[in-house]
Amino acid sequence: MNGEELTEQETALYDRQIRVWGVDAQRRLSKSHILVSGLTGTVVEFCKNIVLAGVGSLTLNDDRPVTTELLSANFLIPPDESVYREKPLAELCCDSLKDFNPMVRVSVQKGDLSSFDVHFFDKFDAVVVSSCSLNTKKSVNEKCRKSSKRVAFYSVDCRDSCGELFVDLQDYTYSKKKIDEMTECRLQFPSFEEAIAVPWRSLPGRLSKLYFAMRVIERFEELEGRKPGQTSAADLPNVLNLRKELCEAHSLSESQMPDALIGRLLAGTREFPPVCAIVGGILGQEVIKAICGKGDPIKNFFFFDAMDGKGIIEDIAKRDNEAEQFQIGCLEGCLEVD
Amino acid sequence: MATEQQLSAIKGSKVLMVGAGGIGCELLKTLALSEFQDIHIIDMDTIEVSNLNRQFLFRQSHVGQSKAKVARDAVLKFRPNISITPYHANVKDPDFNVDFFKRFSVVLNGLDNLDARRHVNRLCLAAGVPLVESGTTGFLGQVTVHVKGRTECYECQPKPAPKTYPVCTITSTPSKFVHCIVWAKDLLFAKLFGDKNQENDLNVRSSDASGSSEPAEDVFERKKDEDVEEYGRRIYDHVFGHNIEVALSNEDTWKKRNKPRPIYIKDVALAEVIQQNGNLDKVPVSTDPLSVSAMTTIGLKNPQDVWSLAENSRVFLEALKLFFLKRGKEIGNLSFDKDDQLAVEIVTAAANIRASSFGIPLHSLFEAKGIAGNIVHAVATTNAVIAGLIVIEAIKVLQDDVRNYRMTYCLEHPSRKMLLMPVEPFEPNKSCYVCSETPLTLEINTSRSKLRDFVEKIVKAKLGMSQPMIMHGHALLYEVGDGLEEDMATTYAANLEKVLAQLPSPVTGGTVIMVEDLQQELTCTINIKHREEFDGEKEPDGMILSGLTEALVQKNDEASKENGASTSNVSETVSVEAEEDDELQILPAVSGLAGKKRKLPDNANSSNSDLSGVIDETKIPRKAIDREDSEAVVVLDGNGERKKKRGQ
Numbered sequence: 001m002n003g004e005e006l007t008e009q010e011t012a013l014y015d016r017q018i019r020v021w022g023v024d025a026q027r028r029l030s031k032s033h034i035l036v037s038g039l040t041g042t043v044v045e046f047c048k049n050i051v052l053a054g055v056g057s058l059t060l061n062d063d064r065p066v067t068t069e070l071l072s073a074n075f076l077i078p079p080d081e082s083v084y085r086e087k088p089l090a091e092l093c094c095d096s097l098k099d100f101n102p103m104v105r106v107s108v109q110k111g112d113l114s115s116f117d118v119h120f121f122d123k124f125d126a127v128v129v130s131s132c133s134l135n136t137k138k139s140v141n142e143k144c145r146k147s148s149k150r151v152a153f154y155s156v157d158c159r160d161s162c163g164e165l166f167v168d169l170q171d172y173t174y175s176k177k178k179i180d181e182m183t184e185c186r187l188q189f190p191s192f193e194e195a196i197a198v199p200w201r202s203l204p205g206r207l208s209k210l211y212f213a214m215r216v217i218e219r220f221e222e223l224e225g226r227k228p229g230q231t232s233a234a235d236l237p238n239v240l241n242l243r244k245e246l247c248e249a250h251s252l253s254e255s256q257m258p259d260a261l262i263g264r265l266l267a268g269t270r271e272f273p274p275v276c277a278i279v280g281g282i283l284g285q286e287v288i289k290a291i292c293g294k295g296d297p298i299k300n301f302f303f304f305d306a307m308d309g310k311g312i313i314e315d316i317a318k319r320d321n322e323a324e325q326f327q328i329g330c331l332e333g334c335l336e337v338d
Numbered sequence: 339m340a341t342e343q344q345l346s347a348i349k350g351s352k353v354l355m356v357g358a359g360g361i362g363c364e365l366l367k368t369l370a371l372s373e374f375q376d377i378h379i380i381d382m383d384t385i386e387v388s389n390l391n392r393q394f395l396f397r398q399s400h401v402g403q404s405k406a407k408v409a410r411d412a413v414l415k416f417r418p419n420i421s422i423t424p425y426h427a428n429v430k431d432p433d434f435n436v437d438f439f440k441r442f443s444v445v446l447n448g449l450d451n452l453d454a455r456r457h458v459n460r461l462c463l464a465a466g467v468p469l470v471e472s473g474t475t476g477f478l479g480q481v482t483v484h485v486k487g488r489t490e491c492y493e494c495q496p497k498p499a500p501k502t503y504p505v506c507t508i509t510s511t512p513s514k515f516v517h518c519i520v521w522a523k524d525l526l527f528a529k530l531f532g533d534k535n536q537e538n539d540l541n542v543r544s545s546d547a548s549g550s551s552e553p554a555e556d557v558f559e560r561k562k563d564e565d566v567e568e569y570g571r572r573i574y575d576h577v578f579g580h581n582i583e584v585a586l587s588n589e590d591t592w593k594k595r596n597k598p599r600p601i602y603i604k605d606v607a608l609a610e611v612i613q614q615n616g617n618l619d620k621v622p623v624s625t626d627p628l629s630v631s632a633m634t635t636i637g638l639k640n641p642q643d644v645w646s647l648a649e650n651s652r653v654f655l656e657a658l659k660l661f662f663l664k665r666g667k668e669i670g671n672l673s674f675d676k677d678d679q680l681a682v683e684i685v686t687a688a689a690n691i692r693a694s695s696f697g698i699p700l701h702s703l704f705e706a707k708g709i710a711g712n713i714v715h716a717v718a719t720t721n722a723v724i725a726g727l728i729v730i731e732a733i734k735v736l737q738d739d740v741r742n743y744r745m746t747y748c749l750e751h752p753s754r755k756m757l758l759m760p761v762e763p764f765e766p767n768k769s770c771y772v773c774s775e776t777p778l779t780l781e782i783n784t785s786r787s788k789l790r791d792f793v794e795k796i797v798k799a800k801l802g803m804s805q806p807m808i809m810h811g812h813a814l815l816y817e818v819g820d821g822l823e824e825d826m827a828t829t830y831a832a833n834l835e836k837v838l839a840q841l842p843s844p845v846t847g848g849t850v851i852m853v854e855d856l857q858q859e860l861t862c863t864i865n866i867k868h869r870e871e872f873d874g875e876k877e878p879d880g881m882i883l884s885g886l887t888e889a890l891v892q893k894n895d896e897a898s899k900e901n902g903a904s905t906s907n908v909s910e911t912v913s914v915e916a917e918e919d920d921e922l923q924i925l926p927a928v929s930g931l932a933g934k935k936r937k938l939p940d941n942a943n944s945s946n947s948d949l950s951g952v953i954d955e956t957k958i959p960r961k962a963i964d965r966e967d968s969e970a971v972v973v974l975d976g977n978g979e980r981k982k983k984r985g986q
Contacts, residue, residue, distance in 0.1 A: 014391050015713075016392065016715055016717070017716070019476075045722060053391075053717070053719075054391075272372075274725075274727070277726030277729075280722060281719040285719045298757075302757065309744045309758065309760035310756055310759070310760055311757045311759075312756055314755065
C-alpha cells in the first residue's frame with residue numbers, strides 16, 4: 001500500500017473487484033480513511049463491506065457495552081458473555097473486522113461523537129453515523145463541511161423493516177461512463193440540516209412516506225429527550241399528535257405519513273437482519289463510489305421498506321432558481337435521463 | 339423486524355441453500371441472524387484466493403478447503419446453536435433426488451452456472467418445493483421467486499444460450515479480440531499442449547473445408563532433440579507467418595475485409611530474446627507448476643500493461659520454452675485453466691500477436707485473462723443486498739404470502755427513482771416445456787441425422803437433460819445409467835450410430851418421441867417433422883427445435899453478418915462465453931406479456947400500479963446476471979460431436 005503500484009497480493013485478492021471499478025479506484029480506496037459511529041447491525045454490514053473493499057483504515061466509535069439486543073444483528077461477535085462482557089462493542093467488532101482483510105487498519109476511537117472537533121473529522125474521507133441524536137447528526141455534518149478537505153458525510157437509520165440513508169458530498173465532482181467515454185459531472189449537496197429544513201409543501205409530490213414518518217419520529221425523540229431508537233408502541237398516540245401539529249405547520253396532509261407506518265417504526269426497535277444487509281450494502285457501494293470519484297452518487301436520500309420491497313432515491317433540497325438551473329445543467333450535461 | 343408469525347414460520351423451517359460462494363456466504367450469515375435454525379448447504383467448490391474479496395466467511399488459511407464446510411464453521415461461531423449441514427458435493431449428484439428436495443420448505447440458489455440452475459429448477463418442480471433464484475454481476479443483481487403452478491418456473495423464460503462464433507471467424511477472419519482469444523485458447527493451446535488425438539481446426543482454411551490430413555500436421559510435433567527455442571520460433575513462424583500467407587492466398591475472403599499481415603520472428607525486434615537464455619537460472623525453483631511465469635523472467639511485472647508486439651512475442655516464446663522445460667510431463671494432457679499463470683501468459687501473448695496481425699487492438703494480460711477465463715466481476719456489496727432480498731422472499735414463501743412475492747432487481751442506475759425495483763411475478767408460461775410439459779417440435783433430416791446428434795445437440799444441449807431416456811411408443815431407443823444389461827448397452831450404442839429413420843423403431847416425419855430425465859423428473863414430448871435441407875450458416879446444427887420461447891435479442895445476428903462473405907461449407911460453430919460483449923437485454927416476456935393479466939389476485943395496494951409501467955420501460959439485465967465463471971467451452975465438429983468440454 002505504498003500508494004503506487006498495487007502489490008501482487010492486492011492484485012490477486014482484489015482481482016474480481018478491480019474488474020468492476022479499475023486499478024486506479026482500488027488504489028484510491030487503499031489510501032482512504034473511514035470513520036463510523038454507532039455500530040448498529042446495518043453499520044456492521046457496512047464495515048464488513050468496506051473492509052473487504054480494501055480501504056486504508058477504518059475507525060470505530062461506539063462505547064456502548066454489548067447487550068443481547070445489540071447482538072441480534074451482529075455477526076462479528078460470538079455470543080459468549082464471558083468474552084463480550086469485558087469489552088465495549090467497538091473493540092469486539094474491531095477484533096473481528098481485522099480478520100476480514102489484514103491489509104486494512106481497523107482501530108477504535110473512544111469518546112462521545114459530539115465532543116470531537118473539526119480537526120478530528122478532518123482526518124477522514126468519509127464519516128458514517130447511525131443511531132445518533134438529531135443534534136449530533138447536524139453538528140457532525142457541520143464539522144465535516146467546515147473541514148478544508150471534503151469529508152463525505154452519511155447517516156443511516158433502520159427501524160422495523162425500513163431504512164433511511166442520507167448522503168452529503170458537499171460540492172462533488174466525479175466522472176462517469178457515458179456510452180464509450182468518461183464525462184465529468186458536478187453536484188451540490190445540502191447538509192442534513194438544510195435538507196430537512198425544506199418546507200414539506202414545496203417537496204415534490206409522491207415523495208416517499210418514510211421520509212416524513214422518520215422526520216416526525218426524529219422530532220419526537222428530540223422533544224422527549226429520548227435516545228435514538230428509544231421508542232415503543234405506547235408512544236403512538238403522542239407521536240400522532242405531533243404529526244398533526246407538524247402537518248398543520250407545513251400545510252401537508254397527514255396521509256403522507258400513515259398511522260400504520262409510524263406505528264411500525266415506533267415499535268420495531270429490534271433490527272431486521274435482511275434490511276441491515278440491504279441498506280449496509282447500498283451504503284457500502286455509495287462510500288466506495290465516492291472515494292473512487294466514479295459513478296452517480298445517491299442524491300441525497302435512499303429509502304428501503306421491506307414491506308413493498310422498493311429501494312427509492314429522493315432528492316430533497318431547496319429549490320431556488322439558481323440552484324435549480326445548476327442542477328438542470330448537470331442533468332442535461334451528464335446524467336442519464338430515465 | 340420479524341413478526342411473531344414470521345418468526346414461528348422461520349424457526350420451524352428447513353432450508354436448502356445451493357452454493358456457498360459470493361451470494362452463499364452473505365445468505366448463510368443473514369439466514370442465521372434471521373433466526374433460521376435448520377440450514378443445509380451444497381457446494382462442490384474449494385476456496386481460492388480470488389474469492390476472498392467478497393466471500394467473507396473464508397480466510398487465506400482456508401484456501402483449498404471445502405466452501406460448504408468452512409462457511410458452516412464460520413457461521414456457527416456467532417450462532418452456535420443452529421443446525422447447518424454442509425455437503426461438499428455437486429448438486430447434480432443422484433443423491434440429491436426428488437425425495438431429498440422434498441424435505442425442504444424452500445430452496446435458495448446462489449449458483450454461478452446455468453446448467454445447475456436448470457437442474458435445481460426441475461427438481462424443485464418435481465418435488466413441489468418453492469425456489470428462490472438469484473444472480474449478481476458487478477453492481478447488478480436480481481432475486482426471483484418460483485412456485486410451481488403459481489409463478490413462472492426458472493425456465494419459463496429461457497436464458498440466452500452461450501455465445502457462439504462460427505469456426506471460420508476464429509480460424510480465418512477474426513475481427514474482435516475475443517476471436518483471437520478463442521483461437522489462442524481452443525486451437526493453438528490445445529494443439530500445442532492438449533490431447534494430440536483431438537481434431538483441431540488450427541490449420542483449417544476457408545477455401546478447403548474437406549479437412550484432409552496434410553503434411554502440415556507434423557509442424558506441431560517437436561522433432562526429436564530439437565532445441566526448444568528453435569521449436570518455438572518454428573511454431574511462431576508457422577502460425578503467425580505461414581498460415582496467414584496461406585489465408586491471404588484466397589483472394590475472395592479479403593475482398594471486403596482488411597487483409598492481415600503475416601508476422602515472422604525476424605521482423606520483430608527480439609534481439610533481447612537471445613540474451614534471455616542465461617536468465618533461466620534466475621527463474622526461482624518452484625515445486626508449484628502453476629507459479630512458473632514467463633512474464634517475470636522477461637521483466638514484465640504489471641498485468642495491467644498492454645505489451646508491444648515484441649514483448650508479446652518474447653512472452654510467447656519464453657512461455658512455450660518454460661512449458662517444455664519445466665512442465666514437460668503435462669504436455670499432451672493440458673487444458674486451459676485461468677489460474678494457470680503460464681497458460682494465461684501464452685494465450686494472452688498468442689492472442690495479441692494474432693490481433694496485431696489483423697489490426698485488432700491489443701489487450702493486457704489482466705483483460706485477456708478475464709475473457710479467456712470467463713471471469714465474472716464481483717463485489718461484496720451487491721451480494722449482500724441480494725442476500726437480504728432473498729431472505730425477505732424466503733420468509734414470504736414460508737408463510738405462503740403469495741400476493742406479496744416479488745422479483746426484485748438491483749440496478750446500477752435508478753429507474754424511476756428506484757435502485758431496488760420489485761416486480762410482481764408472472765404466471766407460468768403455458769408453452770414452457772419444463773413446467774407446463776408442452777410438446778415441442780423438431781425439424782430434422784431423419785435420413786441423415788443420427789440418434790447421437792439428437793442426443794448431443796437437442797437432449798443434452800438444448801433440453802439440459804443429463805441422464806436421458808428416449809422412447810418411441812413402447813420402444814426404448816436409448817438410456818443411460820449404471821447397471822444396464824450388456825445386450826441393452828450394445829443396442830443403445832448401435833442405435834446412437836444409426837440415422838433416425840433406420841432405428842429399430844423408425845423415427846420419421848410425424849413420429850412422436852418422449853424424452854425423459856428420471857432424476858429431474860422431466861418428460862418432454864417431441865413431434866418430429868422431416869426436413870431435407872438446412873442452411874449451413876444459419877442452422878449449423880442441422881436441426882431446429884421449436885416451442886422453446888427464444889430470447890429476443892440474438893447475438894448470433896452479429897456473427898452471421900460477419901460471415902457474409904465467407905464460404906458456406908464451414909458449418910461448425912465454436913461456442914464461447916464472452917463477458918465483454920454482454921449487453922442489457924429487454925426481458926423477452928416483457929414485450930409479449932405487457933398487457934397480460936396475471937392469475938395472482940390483484941393487490942389492492944395502490945403502489946403496485948406503478949409496477950406494471952416500470953416493467954415496460956426498463957431494460958432488465960437478465961443476461962448479464964446469469965453469466966458465470968468457468969462455463970464450458972464447447973467445440974462441435976461436423977458430426978455434432980462434442981470434442982472437448984471442460985467444466986462441470
